[in-house]
Amino acid sequence: MKITFTAKEGISGITIDSWIMPSEGREYIKPFLENIKKNFGSPLTVIRDMSEEIASSVSEVFKGVVHQICHYHFVRNLGDIIFKHRYEELRKAILNTHILARILSLKKKLMEGISNRERIVAAEYYWVRLA
Numbered sequence: 001m002k003i004t005f006t007a008k009e010g011i012s013g014i015t016i017d018s019w020i021m022p023s024e025g026r027e028y029i030k031p032f033l034e035n036i037k038k039n040f041g042s043p044l045t046v047i048r049d050m051s052e053e054i055a056s057s058v059s060e061v062f063k064g065v066v067h068q069i070c071h072y073h074f075v076r077n078l079g080d081i082i083f084k085h086r087y088e089e090l091r092k093a094i095l096n097t098h099i100l101a102r103i104l105s106l107k108k109k110l111m112e113g114i115s116n117r118e119r120i121v122a123a124e125y126y127w128v129r130l131a
Contacts, residue, residue: 005029007036010047011123012116016040026053033061049073 005028006018017036021028036043045066048054050073058067083090111119 005032007032009123012119014120014123024051024053026057029054029057030061033057037061050077 002020002022003024004018005021005024007016008014009016017032017039019028019032021032042062042065045068046058046062047068047070048058049070055067058065114122
């Protein structure tokens with residue numbers, strides 16, 4: 001089974017790079033991250049899943065850069081641990097609230113009329129402020 005490993009800029013959502021890999025093994029992740037570092041430098045933070053292979057690769061390539069766990073992956077893993085057999089039932093109950101659709105709809109309304117160029121300018125503004 002192959003995976004697609006992707007790096008995205010956090011504000012604009014622009015895909016910086018994406019590679020197809022046989023797995024999330026360190027031997028595949030590390031060269032991907034080294035390529036990102038070579039082309040773009042070190043990020044302010046890395047948002048990742050809870051894979052130990054990814055964690056160790058990120059720590060080695062981007063020394064001193066803060067890691068954050070992706071909320072989706074964290075809740076999913078936590079749900080698996082805490083709720084075990086009831087997790088799927090809880091997941092369906094949350095999905096039935098349609099909150100995700102409402103959030104996406106709100107995002108779409110907020111972004112209406114904003115060009116990709118304006119999004120890039122806004123992202124650049126936030127990068128400068130963060131720096």
